[in-house]
Amino acid sequence: MTLNERLFIIVPLLSLLCNLFLFLTALSTKKDRLVYAFIALLGSFTMWSGGSLFMRLQLAPGASFWYMVSITGIFLVPFLIYNFIYRFTSTRAPFSHIVQGIIWLVILLLNAGNVFITDPHIVTAGHETRFEYGVSVWCFIPILMAAYTLLASWRLAYKSCQDGHSDISQFTPMLIGVGVMFACTLSATLPQMVSLPVDTFSCLVNAICLYYMLYRRRLVPLRSFTTNGPVFAIALTCATVLLISVYRTADNFYALYFDAYLPYKTIVFSVAASVLTVFLFCIVRRLMTAILLKGAEQQNEELRRFSTDVNKTLSLEALLNLYRDYLQHSMPGYTARVFVLDSRTGCYDMRGATEMSVACRDSFAADDPLMAWLKSRGCCAQYAEFTRSRHFRALWQKEKDRLEQMRVELLLPIMSGSEMTAVALFSRQDDAPRRALSQERLGMLDSVAAVLAIALNNASLYEALRKKAQYDPLTGLYNRSYFQEVLQNDFTLAHHAQLSVLIISFDDFRLYNELYGAAEGDHILKRFADALRVLVGSRGTVARYSGKEFIVSFPFCPPDTATDCAEKARRWLEREVVSAGSGPRRFLTFSAGVSSYPTCARSVEELLTYAGMAVYSAKNNGKNRVCLYTPEPEDKRIAKSYASKRALADSCSSTIFALTAAIDAKDHYTFSHSQHVAEYAAALATAAGLDNEHVEIVRQAGLLHDIGKIGTPEAILSKTGRLTAEEYTIIKQHVEASTAMIRYLPSMDYVIPSVLGHHERWDGKGYPRGIAGEQIPIGARCLCLADSFDAMVSRRSYKEAMSVERALREIEANLDTQFDPQLGKLFIELVRSGKLPVHTDAPPEP
Amino acid sequence: MTFEEKLKQCPAAEVWQEYCGFLDLSLPEYMQIQKRLVMEQVELMAACPLGQRLFRNGVPRNVEEFRTMVPLTKFDDYADVLLPQREEMLPAKPVVWLHTTWEGGDFPSKRAPYTESMLEAYTRNILAAMILSTSKGRGQFHVRPGARVLYSLAPMPYATGMFPDLIRPQLRLRFMPSVREARKMSFGQQTRLGYKLAVKHGMNLFFGMSSVLYGATRSLDSLAGGGGGGLKMLWGISPRMLVRLLSALYRCRRDGTPLRPRDLFKLDGFVCVGTDTALYKNELAEAWGIRPLELAGGTEPSCMGTETWSKNGLVLFPDACFYEFIPEHEYARELEDPAYTPRTYLMDELVAGQKYELVITVLKGGAFLRYRVGDIYRCLRLRNPEDGLDLPQFEYVDRIPSVIDIAGFTRITKREIEKVISLSRLPIAHWFAVKEYDADGHSYLDLYVELDNEDAGSAALTKQILQEHLSIYFRSYDGDYKDLKRLLGMDPLRVTVLRTGTIEAYTRRTGRTVLPVGAPREVVLDILHLQDTLGEGGDVQ
Structure with missing residues (x-):
C-alpha cells in the first residue's frame, strides 16, 4: 500500500473517529436548538468523512452507496453551517431560514439523481485506486448557492456583532475552520494535492473549531468527554483495532494449544473481545477523567474543603484567614484584598490581603460608586467593566488613582441576599503571566464567595449578638457583666502594678427624671457616657454599672488618675448641663468613689466593694463629690457609720412618726406594735452580737416594717372574722408596699432587706420571696420573732391577747419551721429572764 | 484601550454604555454624581489659594453649605489669577489654557485652565456627542474609524479648537483640511478649503458653528468652488463624488432647484455649536438631510451638554460641571437692583418651560466656582418618556440680557x-x-x-x-x-x-x-x- 493510499485511509479514519467522538459527546450534553444544530453539522461531517473512507475501502454495500453518503454530507455542510450560526446568534429570520432549507433540500434531491456530478466510478491504475467523476454544467447552482449561504452566515454573525449581541472573538474558531475548509477545497484543485485527502482533513479541523466555539460559550463542557458514550466509542474502536491486529496470532495460538476446544473458539474469542472492551473502557474512562476532570475535581475538592472549614467557625478573623488561604492557593499570580462591611459605619474596611507586604489600612466609604456598582451587579466582574459603567463617572480622581495604583483587574462582591457583606479586589502580580482567568475559575470564585457570604453572615450575626450582650444599648458602653470580665483581665494584667476603679453615681437621678422626663434623663446619660469615654480615652475602660452608675477601670494607673478624671467629668457636667443653655437652670450632680489596688484592695471584689463604699460615703457627706476609699480600723468605721445612721434616723423620726400615725388612724394596733417590734428586735439583735450599726438598722426596720399597711383596706385590717384567701393575698402585699414607701425616705434604703424579709419563714414557706434559713437576712429574722411575739401578746380586733408564756411556747413550737432556732431560743431566754421588758395586753397568768 | 480599539473589539452595547450610559441615569442618580463630584472640587479648592479666597466664610462641608457660603462669581473674581496664568493659585495643575475674546468686558479676553482630569472628561463627552450625532435610537450608532470630517469650528486656543486634539488620539479621523494645515490658516480659509475637499472626497461627519454652517449652506456653490469653477473643480474629485455631483446637478437642473448639501453628501453625523442654533436648525436639517446635533459648552465650562438621538433638547453631562440655575424672575430682579443676590436652584428643582441663567462649578480641578457663564437656557421638559430619558432637557436661549x-x-x-x-x-x-x-x-x-x-x-x-x-x-x-x-x-x-x-x-x-x-x-x-x-x-x- 502506497503512502497516499495509507493517507487516504488514515486521515478520513481520524476525521471520522473525531467527528463520531464529538458527535457522541454532544449527544451527552444538555441539548437545546443550538446543540442540535451542532449535532446536525457534526453528522454532516461524519457522513462526509465516513462516506469518503468507506468508499475508498469499498466496503459493503458498495462504493456508489458510500459515494452518495459522502456527497450528501458535503452538500449539507453550507446549510448546516448557516443553521448553526442562525442558532448561535439567536437570529429571528424564519422566512429566509426556511427558504434556504427548501432550496438545499431540492439541491440534495437533484444531486441524488446525479444532476450535478455525473458518472462517479472507481478507477484502478496499478496499485492505486482512484475515484473519478464528471461535472455537469448545472454544477454552478450548488456552488453559487453554497457561496450565498456562507455569505448569509457571515452576515448573520457580523450583524450580531454590530448589534452587540455577540463578540467577534466568539466567531474566530469558526472563521478559522471555514478558512481551512476553503484552503483545502482550493488546494484540492492543484495537481500536487489531488492525491491527498485534504477535504476530510478540513472536516476534522472544522469539527474541532466548532466544538471549541461551543466550549467557550459554555454550552458543551469538557466533562462531557468523560461520559459513557464517547468513552465506550473509544474503547470499542481500540478493542476492534487490537483484535484485528492480533487476530491471526491469537488464532494460531488457539489452534496450537487448545485444539481440543476448537468448537468453542467463537465463544472464547467473543468473551475475550468483550472483556478487552470492558477493560479498555475502564482504562480510557480513568484516563479521560484524570486528564479532563482533574482540574474540575480539584476545584470541587477545594470548594468542599473550604465549605467544611468555614462551617466550623463563627469567628470573623478565622473566616477571613481561611478565605485568604484559599485565595493564596487557588489564585496564584494575583494579590487579593478583602474588604468587609462594618455595619456601624457602613464602610468597607480592608481586613486582609494575600500578600503580606500589602498594608491593611484601606477602606471604601459607604457611598463609594465602586461599591454601589458591585452591589447592583452581584457577581464577579472585570475592572474594565466598571470603568464603562455610569457609576465610574462619580469617582473622584484620587479614587481612580488609588484603584489604578492597586492595579485592580477583578472585582468580586460577596453577597448575602441583597446585602454585600464583603468585597475582594484582585490585582495581578508583576511576574504573573498575562493570561485571562477561565470561566470555570471565575465560576468557582463566585461559588466560594457564596459559601463565604453565608459564613460571614452567620459570623456577623454572632458577633452582633456577642456585642449586644456586652454593650449597654442606651449609652453604647460596656454593660456590667462584660465589665467584670474586663476588670478581671485588667487585674490579671496589672497584677504587679496598680489598678484603680472609679464608680460614678448620679445624685437624685430619679428626681431629675421626674422633673425633666425619662427621655431627657436618657439623653443626659448618653451624653455623659460619650463625654466620659472621651475623658478616659485609652487609659481605661468605661461601662454602665447600673441605671445611674458608671464605672471605669484604670489599669496601671494610680488613684489620682481616677480622681482627676472624675473631677473633669464633674466640670463637664457643670458646663454642659447645669450652666448650659438659656433655659431654666437644671441641677444634676454625681458622687464618685475611687478604690485602688494594691493600696486599699486586694482583689477585684474588694475593689468594687470599696469603690461602692466610697460612693456611699460621698453621698452621705453631702453628695456632688469624689471620695477616695481609705482603709479605716473596723471599730472606728462602725462607730462612724452607726452615728450617721442614728443621726439619719433622728432626722427622719418625724417622718416615721407621721407615717405610723397615719396607720394608727386606720389600725390603731399598728402604731404601738411598730414601737414594740422595734424595741424587741433591737434587743434581740444586741443579744445576738450584732454591732451597733446593725442593731440600729434593725430598730429602724422595726419601726417601719408595717408602714405598707397604710395601703391595706381598713375593712381587712379591722376584720374580726377569719380572712378569706383573697383578703389574705391583699394583706400579704403590705410587705412590698412597705419597701416601696421606704425607698422614698431619703437614704433609708438600708432597712429594706430587713423589712422585706420579716414575713419569710425559716423553712422557706413565707412570703414574699419564699427564701429559707440563713438566706433570710438576720435583721429580718429578728423582726419576724419580734413581730410574731408582739402580735400574739397584743389584743387585736379579731382576737384577745395571748399570755406571754403561751406566746413563748408557741415560738418554741415553731422553731426550725417558722423561726430561726438559735435566735428563737435566745429570744425566749431574753423574755423569760426578764432582760426584755414585755408590753402585753394579756392579763397576767395565774 | 482607545475609542477606536473599543469600536473594533467590544460589542457596540458596551461602547454605548461607556460613553452614553449617563442617559440611563435617573435624576436622583444624576444628582448623586453631581453632589459627589462637587465635594471633590470643594476639597481641591480648599487646598489652594484661589479656593481659600473664595471660601472666606469657611470650607463648606456639604452641598447645601457650598451653595450658601460661596458667593456667585464672575470672571472679574478670577481675572488676577487667570489672565497672568498663575498656576500656583489653582486647585490642580493645568495642562492647557483656553482663551476667548471678551471685548465687552473689563478685560480683553478670558482664560480658563484645563486639568488632565477635565480633558479626560471632555474627551469622553465629546466622543459621546459624536456617537449620539450618528445615532438613530438608544444603542444604535455608526461611528467608523477613518471617517472624513469637515471641521468648521474656531481653532485653538478657543474651546472648540480642542476637539481635533482630543479626538485624534482616540479615533483615526480624516479632518478636512488636516489639523496641521488648518493651524496655518485663518478660520475663513479653513472653512472654504474644507468644503472644497468635502466636495472632492465626500464627508461623513460635520462639526461646525451654526451660523457658519447656515451661511455655507446658502452659498454651497461658491464655497465648493462652483459657479465658474467648472472643470477646475472636477480635477481630483473622487469617482463616487463625481457620480454624486453629476447626478445632483442633473436633478437640480431638471427640477429647477438649487444644489443642496443633501444632494451631495450622506452624513453619518452632524454636530453644531454656537448661539442661535435653534434658529437655524430646521433649515439646516432640511438642507443636509440630517438633523444637526447641538452641543452646549464654552471656554469656561468645556463641553457640558449634548442632544440625544432625537436631537430635541440638550442633556447636560453629569461630570463636566456642577449646575445651578437662576430663574428668570430672579435675574430680572437683579437687573433692576444690582445689589440683589439671586437664588439658585438645582437640576432636580427646575420647572419645565422656565428660563434659567446657568451657574456652573467646573469639576475635576477647574478654576470656576459658582460661576455665572452668562448663558440663558430654557428647561424644555423634566423627563422625556419618548426617548426613555429621566433627566431634564434644555435648549439654549441666548446670552443674559445685558449681553x-x-x-x-x-x-x-x-x-x-x-x-x-x-x-x-x-x-x-x-x-x-x-x-x-x-x-x-x-x-x-x-x-x-x-x-x-x-x-x-x-x-x-x-x-x-x-x-x-x-x-x-x-x-x-x-x-x-x-x-x-x-x-x-x-x-x-x-x-x-x-x-x-x-x-x-x-x-x-x-x-x-x-x-x-x-x-x-x-x-x-x-x-x-x-x-x-x-x-x-x-x-x-
Whole structure:
C-alpha cells in the first residue's frame, strides 16, 4: 500500500473517529436548538468523512452507496453551517431560514439523481485506486448557492456583532475552520494535492473549531468527554483495532494449544473481545477523567474543603484567614484584598490581603460608586467593566488613582441576599503571566464567595449578638457583666502594678427624671457616657454599672488618675448641663468613689466593694463629690457609720412618726406594735452580737416594717372574722408596699432587706420571696420573732391577747419551721429572764 | 484601550454604555454624581489659594453649605489669577489654557485652565456627542474609524479648537483640511478649503458653528468652488463624488432647484455649536438631510451638554460641571437692583418651560466656582418618556440680557457701545441697544440713538452716516465683530434715530429707566409709539 493510499485511509479514519467522538459527546450534553444544530453539522461531517473512507475501502454495500453518503454530507455542510450560526446568534429570520432549507433540500434531491456530478466510478491504475467523476454544467447552482449561504452566515454573525449581541472573538474558531475548509477545497484543485485527502482533513479541523466555539460559550463542557458514550466509542474502536491486529496470532495460538476446544473458539474469542472492551473502557474512562476532570475535581475538592472549614467557625478573623488561604492557593499570580462591611459605619474596611507586604489600612466609604456598582451587579466582574459603567463617572480622581495604583483587574462582591457583606479586589502580580482567568475559575470564585457570604453572615450575626450582650444599648458602653470580665483581665494584667476603679453615681437621678422626663434623663446619660469615654480615652475602660452608675477601670494607673478624671467629668457636667443653655437652670450632680489596688484592695471584689463604699460615703457627706476609699480600723468605721445612721434616723423620726400615725388612724394596733417590734428586735439583735450599726438598722426596720399597711383596706385590717384567701393575698402585699414607701425616705434604703424579709419563714414557706434559713437576712429574722411575739401578746380586733408564756411556747413550737432556732431560743431566754421588758395586753397568768 | 480599539473589539452595547450610559441615569442618580463630584472640587479648592479666597466664610462641608457660603462669581473674581496664568493659585495643575475674546468686558479676553482630569472628561463627552450625532435610537450608532470630517469650528486656543486634539488620539479621523494645515490658516480659509475637499472626497461627519454652517449652506456653490469653477473643480474629485455631483446637478437642473448639501453628501453625523442654533436648525436639517446635533459648552465650562438621538433638547453631562440655575424672575430682579443676590436652584428643582441663567462649578480641578457663564437656557421638559430619558432637557436661549451675542461670534455689552460712541465723537445724547433678527434669521444689533438737540436737525447726520461711522469704530474696536462681516457677509449693526427727548419722555411718563442693553421688546415698542406722539421739542402732543 502506497503512502497516499495509507493517507487516504488514515486521515478520513481520524476525521471520522473525531467527528463520531464529538458527535457522541454532544449527544451527552444538555441539548437545546443550538446543540442540535451542532449535532446536525457534526453528522454532516461524519457522513462526509465516513462516506469518503468507506468508499475508498469499498466496503459493503458498495462504493456508489458510500459515494452518495459522502456527497450528501458535503452538500449539507453550507446549510448546516448557516443553521448553526442562525442558532448561535439567536437570529429571528424564519422566512429566509426556511427558504434556504427548501432550496438545499431540492439541491440534495437533484444531486441524488446525479444532476450535478455525473458518472462517479472507481478507477484502478496499478496499485492505486482512484475515484473519478464528471461535472455537469448545472454544477454552478450548488456552488453559487453554497457561496450565498456562507455569505448569509457571515452576515448573520457580523450583524450580531454590530448589534452587540455577540463578540467577534466568539466567531474566530469558526472563521478559522471555514478558512481551512476553503484552503483545502482550493488546494484540492492543484495537481500536487489531488492525491491527498485534504477535504476530510478540513472536516476534522472544522469539527474541532466548532466544538471549541461551543466550549467557550459554555454550552458543551469538557466533562462531557468523560461520559459513557464517547468513552465506550473509544474503547470499542481500540478493542476492534487490537483484535484485528492480533487476530491471526491469537488464532494460531488457539489452534496450537487448545485444539481440543476448537468448537468453542467463537465463544472464547467473543468473551475475550468483550472483556478487552470492558477493560479498555475502564482504562480510557480513568484516563479521560484524570486528564479532563482533574482540574474540575480539584476545584470541587477545594470548594468542599473550604465549605467544611468555614462551617466550623463563627469567628470573623478565622473566616477571613481561611478565605485568604484559599485565595493564596487557588489564585496564584494575583494579590487579593478583602474588604468587609462594618455595619456601624457602613464602610468597607480592608481586613486582609494575600500578600503580606500589602498594608491593611484601606477602606471604601459607604457611598463609594465602586461599591454601589458591585452591589447592583452581584457577581464577579472585570475592572474594565466598571470603568464603562455610569457609576465610574462619580469617582473622584484620587479614587481612580488609588484603584489604578492597586492595579485592580477583578472585582468580586460577596453577597448575602441583597446585602454585600464583603468585597475582594484582585490585582495581578508583576511576574504573573498575562493570561485571562477561565470561566470555570471565575465560576468557582463566585461559588466560594457564596459559601463565604453565608459564613460571614452567620459570623456577623454572632458577633452582633456577642456585642449586644456586652454593650449597654442606651449609652453604647460596656454593660456590667462584660465589665467584670474586663476588670478581671485588667487585674490579671496589672497584677504587679496598680489598678484603680472609679464608680460614678448620679445624685437624685430619679428626681431629675421626674422633673425633666425619662427621655431627657436618657439623653443626659448618653451624653455623659460619650463625654466620659472621651475623658478616659485609652487609659481605661468605661461601662454602665447600673441605671445611674458608671464605672471605669484604670489599669496601671494610680488613684489620682481616677480622681482627676472624675473631677473633669464633674466640670463637664457643670458646663454642659447645669450652666448650659438659656433655659431654666437644671441641677444634676454625681458622687464618685475611687478604690485602688494594691493600696486599699486586694482583689477585684474588694475593689468594687470599696469603690461602692466610697460612693456611699460621698453621698452621705453631702453628695456632688469624689471620695477616695481609705482603709479605716473596723471599730472606728462602725462607730462612724452607726452615728450617721442614728443621726439619719433622728432626722427622719418625724417622718416615721407621721407615717405610723397615719396607720394608727386606720389600725390603731399598728402604731404601738411598730414601737414594740422595734424595741424587741433591737434587743434581740444586741443579744445576738450584732454591732451597733446593725442593731440600729434593725430598730429602724422595726419601726417601719408595717408602714405598707397604710395601703391595706381598713375593712381587712379591722376584720374580726377569719380572712378569706383573697383578703389574705391583699394583706400579704403590705410587705412590698412597705419597701416601696421606704425607698422614698431619703437614704433609708438600708432597712429594706430587713423589712422585706420579716414575713419569710425559716423553712422557706413565707412570703414574699419564699427564701429559707440563713438566706433570710438576720435583721429580718429578728423582726419576724419580734413581730410574731408582739402580735400574739397584743389584743387585736379579731382576737384577745395571748399570755406571754403561751406566746413563748408557741415560738418554741415553731422553731426550725417558722423561726430561726438559735435566735428563737435566745429570744425566749431574753423574755423569760426578764432582760426584755414585755408590753402585753394579756392579763397576767395565774 | 482607545475609542477606536473599543469600536473594533467590544460589542457596540458596551461602547454605548461607556460613553452614553449617563442617559440611563435617573435624576436622583444624576444628582448623586453631581453632589459627589462637587465635594471633590470643594476639597481641591480648599487646598489652594484661589479656593481659600473664595471660601472666606469657611470650607463648606456639604452641598447645601457650598451653595450658601460661596458667593456667585464672575470672571472679574478670577481675572488676577487667570489672565497672568498663575498656576500656583489653582486647585490642580493645568495642562492647557483656553482663551476667548471678551471685548465687552473689563478685560480683553478670558482664560480658563484645563486639568488632565477635565480633558479626560471632555474627551469622553465629546466622543459621546459624536456617537449620539450618528445615532438613530438608544444603542444604535455608526461611528467608523477613518471617517472624513469637515471641521468648521474656531481653532485653538478657543474651546472648540480642542476637539481635533482630543479626538485624534482616540479615533483615526480624516479632518478636512488636516489639523496641521488648518493651524496655518485663518478660520475663513479653513472653512472654504474644507468644503472644497468635502466636495472632492465626500464627508461623513460635520462639526461646525451654526451660523457658519447656515451661511455655507446658502452659498454651497461658491464655497465648493462652483459657479465658474467648472472643470477646475472636477480635477481630483473622487469617482463616487463625481457620480454624486453629476447626478445632483442633473436633478437640480431638471427640477429647477438649487444644489443642496443633501444632494451631495450622506452624513453619518452632524454636530453644531454656537448661539442661535435653534434658529437655524430646521433649515439646516432640511438642507443636509440630517438633523444637526447641538452641543452646549464654552471656554469656561468645556463641553457640558449634548442632544440625544432625537436631537430635541440638550442633556447636560453629569461630570463636566456642577449646575445651578437662576430663574428668570430672579435675574430680572437683579437687573433692576444690582445689589440683589439671586437664588439658585438645582437640576432636580427646575420647572419645565422656565428660563434659567446657568451657574456652573467646573469639576475635576477647574478654576470656576459658582460661576455665572452668562448663558440663558430654557428647561424644555423634566423627563422625556419618548426617548426613555429621566433627566431634564434644555435648549439654549441666548446670552443674559445685558449681553448681545451676534451669531456666536461677538458679545456686545454696554461698556463696548459706550466706548465706540465716545471714540466716534458723534453727538449722541441717549441710546439703547437691543438684539433683533432679520428676515433671513440673522441676528443684528439694533442701536436706538438720540442726537444732541443742536445737531438733531443737521441733515448731514443721517441714519446712513451714523451707521457707517459706528460700524467702522465697532470693527476697529472688536476683532470678532470684524469676522462677522468677513465670514458671514453680514452687517450686524442697524441704527434707528429717535426723535430727541423720546427716551427722557418715556422715563418721565412711566417712571422706569430704559436698560441700555437688552431692554424688553414691549419697552422698545412703547418708545416708538411715544416718539410718534412727540412734538418738536420733545413735548407730548
